[in-house]
Amino acid sequence: MVTASFRFYEQLNDFLPRARRGREFAPPCARAATVKHMIEALGVPHTEVELVLVNGESSGFDRLLAEGDRVAVYPKCETADIAPPLRVRARPLVASPARPRFVADAHLGGLARLLRMAGFDTLYDNRYHDDEIVAIALDEDRVVLTRDRELLKRRTLTHGCYLHALKPAQQFQELFDRLDLAASARPFTICLHCNLPLRSVAKADVLDRLPPSVRELHDEFNTCDCCGRVFWRGSHHKRMTELLAGVTDAARRLPAAVESAANPAPGP
Template structure:
């Protein structure tokens, strides 16, 4: 038998009957810590530190009868800590891939300037492959996806709606230093470039031609952007986060 203690941040992933304290488990002989932890319902991507009998341990280590295992989550304060199970890039270098249910969050991250891939038909295997190949952080509310072995960096979103999800992610990953607002297309994720008004004049509504001077254009899909009422609403949303 082994004894497991999960930190408060990880309690929501456990079955209700197992929440609130230490519990014992008959682990299979030679099972890895990763297997044991995920069998309890906690994705490995949500784990920040593991201690076995008081000593730091990695996911690949094998459990032994009588082990006392403490499993801790991670927060913004742990992102660059040497004691954790993974190192995170600085906020300015973070890139994301969002699963099929997080289109609103993806648009908000792009608005803030973060390279964020999203398609509403992404398959789990595609997300895992993109994360592994391009060093992207996976964003999801799918616990099963987070247990994919190819995914090392990910965030489970507890909030349901896009605005609270964005605030949750900004706080958890300390994203504020990486904000580069309105430098990326919210529709296709490509960078924006400043353009002369004359270059896009034929694409502008009459009221915009009359009242606006400064424009950017997506280098991917060609959409044109300017600081209208929608821009002011987006500034307010970023400030609130």
């Protein structure tokens, strides 16, 4: 056994017992323990970590711990300017100018819907098993969203986010803040049901699928080619726009050509 001291910073403390939060502590470590092994043994998923310093020097996850090592562990922060050689993963979660794509676990249906509303490609199916989520994330280069820390400890998983908040709107705000998503948002451009792009459509082409009141009041529409639903700026649009306004001004800058709303008419 060797003894190394650890200090976790910012939201990483939420994964620790209260007595270990915001302070240095020295747990016993197996002689062949790596930095990654001990971080996860202490309760913190490796996907939540962006930077590790051992004795003041940048370290990778695979470093073997030695007697007396002092380990400082820092969380992800996509707005922080951390040089690539210092990061513990090859690339950040959000590699500008690329827009991140997500896969949400079975308990985050509300968040998945909000992310689609904001224009982010987000896969969700409450029948997904953990193995499927990991496979999808790796095959399609997606960020896993979950409140299951054990899922994020999967060895092969490199990009994931643990959501600390419990309610969808709060999770939405948390994710926007952590990943600096505001500039990438394209509100009301993805079908909330199919997760596929919407396209603008002439009113005459969907007239027979609109309620009488909608025919009278609205002239701009979008449709999903998969499910056939029609979207317009209906009763839910204001609430959704207000929610988006809290995290980004993209909704206010949205071109009229792509405006739509979560007030769909069912497909044929």
